[in-house]
Amino acid sequence: MYTWKRALSVLLSIMLTSPLVASAATAAPAAIVVDGARVSAKVEQLNGNYSRLFITVTDNSGGATRTFLINNNSAGAYTVGNYGVYVDTKGDAQIRECYFVSYVPAAGTLTVRALLPPGFDYEIAGPVSAGAIIDINGIEFGVTGADGTLTIQAPAGNFKVEARVYPSSNFSATALGRAYVTLTPAGDITVKADIGRASVTPASDGNKQVDIVMDEGKEFSERSTLVIDQLKDGMLAHDFDAITLRFFNSNGEMVVLDYDYPPHISLLDPRGGARTWVEELFTMQPDGTRILLNDVAVFRRILSERSGKIMLNVYGVDVGGRSHETYVEFHVGL
Numbered sequence: 417m418y419t420w421k422r423a424l425s426v427l428l429s430i431m432l433t434s435p436l437v438a439s440a441a442t443a444a445p446a447a448i449v450v451d452g453a454r455v456s457a458k459v460e461q462l463n464g465n466y467s468r469l470f471i472t473v474t475d476n477s478g479g480a481t482r483t484f485l486i487n488n489n490s491a492g493a494y495t496v497g498n499y500g501v502y503v504d505t506k507g508d509a510q511i512r513e514c515y516f517v518s519y520v521p522a523a524g525t526l527t528v529r530a531l532l533p534p535g536f537d538y539e540i541a542g543p544v545s546a547g548a549i550i551d552i553n554g555i556e557f558g559v560t561g562a563d564g565t566l567t568i569q570a571p572a573g574n575f576k577v578e579a580r581v582y583p584s585s586n587f588s589a590t591a592l593g594r595a596y597v598t599l600t601p602a603g604d605i606t607v608k609a610d611i612g613r614a615s616v617t618p619a620s621d622g623n624k625q626v627d628i629v630m631d632e633g634k635e636f637s638e639r640s641t642l643v644i645d646q647l648k649d650g651m652l653a654h655d656f657d658a659i660t661l662r663f664f665n666s667n668g669e670m671v672v673l674d675y676d677y678p679p680h681i682s683l684l685d686p687r688g689g690a691r692t693w694v695e696e697l698f699t700m701q702p703d704g705t706r707i708l709l710n711d712v713a714v715f716r717r718i719l720s721e722r723s724g725k726i727m728l729n730v731y732g733v734d735v736g737g738r739s740h741e742t743y744v745e746f747h748v749g750l
Contacts, residue, residue, distance in 0.1 A: 444491065444502060444504065444513065445493060445502055445517040446517065447502070447515040447516065447517065448515075448516050448517060448518065448519070449516070450499065450516050450519055452475045452476055453473060453474070453475040453499070453516070454473070454474050454475070455471065455472070455473050455474075455496075455499070455501050455514060455515065455516055456471075456472050456514065457469060457470060457471045457472070457501070457503045457511050457514040458470050458509070458511065459486075459505045459509050459510070459511060460509065461488065461509060462643070462645075463643075463645030463646070463660070464643055464644060464645045464646065464647045464648070465487055465488055465647055465648065465649060465650065466485055466486065466487060466488065466641075466643055466664075467485075467486050467487070467488050467490075467505065468483060468484070468485060468486075468668045469483065469484040469485075469486050469490075469494075469503060469505065469668070470482075470483055471484070471494055471496050471501050471503060471514075472496075473496045473497060473499050473501065480496060480497050481496075482494070482495075482496045482497075482667070483667045483668040483669065484667075484668050485641055485664045485666075485667075485668035486505070486668075488505075489505060489506060490505055491503070491504040491505065491512075491513075493517055493518075498519060498520045498521060498571060499516055499518065499519055500516065500517045500518030500519070500520075501514065501515070501516060501517065502514070502515055502516075502517045520571040520573075521571065524569075524570070524599070524603035525567055525568065525569060525570070525603075525623065526567070526568050526569075526570040526575075526597070526599055526605070526626065527565050527566070527567040527568075527619050527623065527624075527625035527626065528550055528560070528565065528566050528567075528568075528577055528579065528625065528626050528628065529544060529560070529563075529564050529565045529617075529619075529625050529626070529627045529628070530544065530545040530548035530550070530560050530564050530565075530579035530581070530593065530628055530630065531543070531544055531545060531564065531593075531627060531628065531629040531630065532544075532545045532581070532591060532629075532630060533591055533612070533629060533630055533631060533632040535632075542629065543564075544560075544563055544564025544565075545560060545564050545579070545581055545591070545630070546560055546561060546562045546563075546564060547559050547560060547581065547584070548560045548564065548579045548580065548581050548630075549579070549580050549581070550566045550577070550578070550579055551576075551577070551578040551579075551580075552568070552570075552575055552576070552577060553575055553576050554576065554639060554666070555666055556665075556666060556667075560579075563620075565619075565625065570599055571599075572599050572600055572601040573598075573599060574596065574597070574598050575596070575597045575598075575599070576594065576595075576596055576597075576610075577594070577595050577596075577597050577626060577628065578592070578593070578594045579592070579593045579594075579628045579630055580592045580593070580630070580634075580636055581630070582737050582738060582739070583737070584737070589632050589633050590632075590633060590634055590635065590636065591630035591631060591632050591633075591634065592611055592612070592630055592631055592634035592636055593609075593611055593612030593613070593614070593628035593629060593630035593631065594609075594610040594611040594612065594628075595607050595608060595609050595610055595612075595614035595626065595628055596608045596610060597626055605624050605626060607626050609628075611630075611631055611634065612628060612629050612630045612631045613628070613629040614626060614627065614628050614629070615627050636739070637731075637738075637739040637740055637741040637742075638665065638666075638671075638734075638738050638739065638740050639665075639666050640663045640664060640665055640666070640671060640740040640742055641663070641664045641665075641742065642661065642662075642663060642728075642730055642742045642743060642744045643661070643662045643663075643664060643744070644659060644660065644661060644728070644744055644746065645659075645660040645661075645662065646658060646659055646660065647744075647746050650745070650746050650747060651746065651747055651748070651749050652719075652726075652746050652747070652748050652749065653748075653749050654748055654749045654750060656712070656716070657712055658708070658709060658712070659698075659708070659709035659712075659715070660706050660707070660708055660709075661681075661698070661706065661707040661708075661728075661730055662705065662706055662707070663730075663732065663734075663740050663742075670705055671732075671734050671740055672703070672704040672705055672734055672735050673700060673704040673705075673707075673732040673733065673734055673735070673740075674704060674732075674733050674734060674735050674737075675700060675702055675703075675704050677732065677733040678695065678700060679695065679698070679700060679707055679730055679731060679732040680693075680695055680730070680731040680732075681693070681694050681695040681697075681698050681707070681728070681729070681730050681731075682694060682695070682728075682729050683718070683722075683726065683727065683728060683729070684727035684728075684729050684743060685727075686724065686725050686727055691729070692718065694715065694718065697709060697710060697711045697714055697715050698710060700732075704734075704735060707730070707732075719748050720748075722748075724747070725745055725746075725747060726745065726746050726747065726748065727743050727744075727745050728743055728744050728746070729741070729742070729743040730742070730743070
């Protein structure tokens, strides 16, 4: 019988990969039976082209739920803990199919220790970084504890591990480290640095850990999705009378921006020309959840002077001090 402990299910529920969305020409993967485990899903349609998908896997030992931000009417495979789940959505809030397609047992533990850069002298590892954000394959996994480490239960495979910190009372600048890690079925670890320095060292419990010494001053932002509520299939009506902007994080949760840090908003040139700043035409709501267009007439005129694809870029800082910057592409209807 395949079972999983509650702690493992919670930790792995935010791990590994983004959904692999199946195209219309791609056959759905075959279903498998996992004895003692059950899966269910529900979908909540948001404004615009997006929906929020909730997938819950349970067994006799507990369960976990993961949330995904998806395109409307999507079908694809998603990772929840150490299970692969296929879900086909239809309409506003319908689930056509939902079933297991894979199961990957954990191979062992993987401990990551984040180290701050000691000035510009990288011959000596800096102090450990409590509160460093750890990403596994592009998904936020957790933050390091007081000893600078985070330990996870992980299946065998290859992982892109990233550690990053934002400016705080403990550190005056950003820092970022990234390494490619391989965990074998036997629990052996190899590592290759990409940003900063990385090595495999003995952990306090006698096992091995991955040390990542971060580089100082790197620019980065969260992996967020920018949504325009008024878009429909990538189109904005030519006679639009409102625009509402929202950020969603990688778990499909709405980002709450810090009202004390007004967002920077611009139109990008798809051909690489200079950007056009339009932030004075938008106002952030006091609760930080939405950015609203405050001058429809002027923004309509600006868009009317452009042809083809429009790229709207937004930068904001959330209430936790994390940066979010991305753009959304759309066309204006005739």
